Amino acid sequence: MTKFLNGIERIGNKLPDPFFLFIYLALFxxxxxWLVNSMGVTVVHPGSGEELPIKSLVxxxxxxxxxxxxxxxxxxxxxxxxxxxxxxxxxxxxxxxLLESAIKKSILNAPKPxxxxxxxxxxxxxxxxxxxxxxxxxxxxxxxxxxxxxxxxAGLAAGFAGVGAGFxxxxxxxxxxxxxxxxxxxxxxxxxxxxxxxxxxxxxxxxASVVVLSIVGALITEKLIEPRLGKYTGDKSDxxxxxxxxxxxxxxxxxxxxxxxxxxxxxxxxxxxxxxxRNEEGGIxxxxxxxxxxxxxxxxxxxxxxxxxVTVKKITSTKDIPRFMSEAMKDMSAYIVLIFAASQFIAxxxxxxxxxxxxxxxxxxxxSMNLTGLPVVIGFTxxxxxxxxxxxxxxxxxxLEAPIFIPMFxxxxxxxxxxxxxxxxxxxSTNIITPLNPYILIVLAFMKEYDKKAGLGTLxxxxxxxxxxxxxxxxxxxxxxxxxxxxxxxxxxxxx
Numbered sequence: 372m373t374k375f376l377n378g379i380e381r382i383g384n385k386l387p388d389p390f391f392l393f394i395y396l397a398l399f400x401x402x403x404x405w406l407v408n409s410m411g412v413t414v415v416h417p418g419s420g421e422e423l424p425i426k427s428l429v430x431x432x433x434x435x436x437x438x439x440x441x442x443x444x445x446x447x448x449x450x451x452x453x454x455x456x457x458x459x460x461x462x463x464x465x466x467x468x469l470l471e472s473a474i475k476k477s478i479l480n481a482p483k484p485x486x487x488x489x490x491x492x493x494x495x496x497x498x499x500x501x502x503x504x505x506x507x508x509x510x511x512x513x514x515x516x517x518x519x520x521x522x523x524x525a526g527l528a529a530g531f532a533g534v535g536a537g538f539x540x541x542x543x544x545x546x547x548x549x550x551x552x553x554x555x556x557x558x559x560x561x562x563x564x565x566x567x568x569x570x571x572x573x574x575x576x577x578x579a580s581v582v583v584l585s586i587v588g589a590l591i592t593e594k595l596i597e598p599r600l601g602k603y604t605g606d607k608s609d610x611x612x613x614x615x616x617x618x619x620x621x622x623x624x625x626x627x628x629x630x631x632x633x634x635x636x637x638x639x640x641x642x643x644x645x646x647x648x649r650n651e652e653g654g655i656x657x658x659x660x661x662x663x664x665x666x667x668x669x670x671x672x673x674x675x676x677x678x679x680x681v682t683v684k685k686i687t688s689t690k691d692i693p694r695f696m697s698e699a700m701k702d703m704s705a706y707i708v709l710i711f712a713a714s715q716f717i718a719x720x721x722x723x724x725x726x727x728x729x730x731x732x733x734x735x736x737x738x739s740m741n742l743t744g745l746p747v748v749i750g751f752t753x754x755x756x757x758x759x760x761x762x763x764x765x766x767x768x769x770x771l772e773a774p775i776f777i778p779m780f781x782x783x784x785x786x787x788x789x790x791x792x793x794x795x796x797x798x799x800s801t802n803i804i805t806p807l808n809p810y811i812l813i814v815l816a817f818m819k820e821y822d823k824k825a826g827l828g829t830l831x832x833x834x835x836x837x838x839x840x841x842x843x844x845x846x847x848x849x850x851x852x853x854x855x856x857x858x859x860x861x862x863x864x865x866x867x
Contacts, residue, residue: 373599376832383828389815392827393712396806397719404723405429414728417774418557423724436722441715448714450502450809453665455703457506460672462699463692467680469626470511472619474518486519487529491588494533495540495581498547503668504534505810510817522603523821524833529592531814532837535803537588539765539795540580544570547765548577549657551791554769558777559787572788572860573795576852580796580845587844588837595836605821622682629678633671706816710809717807726762727771733758734775745853748785748793749846751776755797756842763807765798781867788863793849800842803834 386392408427415422427433445451464470490512497504509530516526539547548570555568615623641648641660648660655661680686680695720726737747737754755772762768772794780790802808811830818825851857853865 372595372836376599376835379835380828380832383831384824384826386827389812389827390709390712393709393716393806397712397716400716400719400723400725401428401433404433404719404725407725407728412728414724414731416727416771417731417734418770423727425725425728426723428719428723437719440718440722444714444718445711448710448717448809450813451707451710451714453502454506454706454810454813455700456665456669457503457672458699458703459696460669460676461507461510462702463695464672464676464679466695466698467676467685468619468683469622469676469679470514471518472615472623472679474511474515475615476620476623483519486515486521487589487592488585490515490526490529491533491537491592492581492585494530494588495537495584496542497534498538498541498545502810503665505531506813507668508534509814513817513821517603517607517821522597522600523605523607524603524818524825524829525592525597525600527814527818527821528596528833528837529588531803532588532591532834532841533584535808535810536800536834536837536841537581537584538802539799540577540584542578542581544574545661548573550766551769551795552788554766554773555777555787555791558773559781561774561778562781566787568788568791569860572863573792574860575857576792576849576859577795579852580848583844583848584841587840591836591840596833603821606823607821618683622679625682626675626679630671630675633674637667702820703816705819706813709812709816713809713812717809720761720807729761730758730768730771731775734772738775738779745850747783748780748790748849751780751790752793752797752842752846752849755794756801759798759801760805761807763802763805763809765795768798769794784866786859786863786865786867788859789853789865792859796845796849797842800838800845804831804838 387395404425405427407425408430412425413422414425428437461470490508494504494508494512497508509527512530513523513527516529517523552568552570552572556566559566559568640646641655648658648663649655650658660667676695677686677692680691686692686695733754737750740747740750755768758768758772759765762771769791773791776790776794777787781787803811805811806827811827815825815827815830818830822829852859856864858864
């Protein structure tokens with residue numbers, strides 16, 4: 372395994388710089404769109420029934436799109452705003468020393484054998500904060516590992532694996548549950564117009580998944596990733612953290628009080644009668660609260676960071692706050708440059724309809740194999756894992772697959788929520804190795820803080836074991852639930 376991963380790392384790092392890699396991928400998409408378009412290929416969207424042509428970027432229309440969309444592709448790239456906004460808050464907390472003091476106070480006093488399990492566990496549960504977890508947890512996990520004398524890249528990998536590969540699992544019902552259930556319900560109406568998939572239909576399975584993946588992820592980190600990385604000898608290897616000073620302890624206390632006050636205020640507004648943060652029915656899933664979770668988390672870090680900075684006298688005037696935030700933004704300059712190229716590639720791929728064409732043809736190939744029983748469900752899971760490499764958005768991919776596979780499996784007497792669970796495990800497992808995941812770029816930027824020579828090959832080699840083993844273990848868990856008759860959610864089993 373070590374030789375295999377080292378080979379992947381060597382090959383991956385021989386690829387061009389990620390900026391030019393995305394430029395070359397964009398050029399490839401331009402050429403492929405022209406080739407497929409010249410064959411007169413069209414694809415019928417399984418959801419809307421609309422016939423979509425494969426649009427050529429080597430055309431008048433394509434040239435207009437390339438020129439007129441270049442700026443909006445960049446500035447409108449959703450993860451860019453999310454990452455930069457989050458880093459304003461997290462960066463302030465880091466620059467004033469809050470994160471370091473919090474780690475010294477908590478992690479250094481925690482049982483060392485539990486650190487890895489805690490990182491994976493918190494990463495998985497972090498999806499309640501949606502995509503913000505991709506920005507928050509991996510760099511903190513790297514700091515934790517470095518603090519306790521372990522390789523920071525192992526911590527970074529563990530945090531990213533928990534957030535990315537375990538994205539769909541949680542103890543709580545999240546926005547993902549409601550979004551996917553709504554799509555599945557619409558697809559099921561093709562067979563039974565009264566059928567409904569609810570947000571809790573995969574709840575039991577996903578709660579079990581949190582426990583299983585936390586254990587598996589920790590074992591991967593400690594048995595595969597850390598032995599391969601060896602002892603850390605990078606620029607920050609001589610960093611030693613002393614005991615928490617009295618002033619730092621006072622700063623942590625004040626930041627905790629400020630954080631509790633902030634959370635209390637949010638809860639007061641959230642549970643106030645007719646709160647504007649809840650939906651029209653008074654619920655939280657979905658709601659403006661979940662849609663606005665990024666600004667809420669941003670202001671939380673600004674609040675606790677400011678409280679700590681003022682206490683330890685790192686912030687002595689209002690001018691210090693924007694100064695620390697500006698310093699944090701300087702660290703993101705390489706990421707911003709990289710996103711310019713990546714956003715063009717992803718936009719071209721989506722505009723040409725190549726992703727839809729690949730997904731629909733992949734589905735048709737699977738259905739043409741005429742498999743029955745659990746093998747066809749496993750085949751569907753593996754196909755989804757492959758398609759996730761070219762369609763990162765989980766909801767967009769499910770919107771393509773559900774209208775094809777939900778009716779097909781319902782005719783075979785499978786419960787749509789069971790098929791949805793099979794989809795979710797495949798979609799999550801390969802999140803951490805697909806080049807279309809925009810958060811891979813931010814993780815790569817954090818990685819370079821500890822290893823200047825690290826490249827895309829380094830990251831893929833680190834994450835591939837998590838992806839493969841998570842998918843394998845998750846499929847086994849899915850089969851165990853199915854064969855043992857364990858409900859996937861309230862009243863939901865494998866068969867209708």
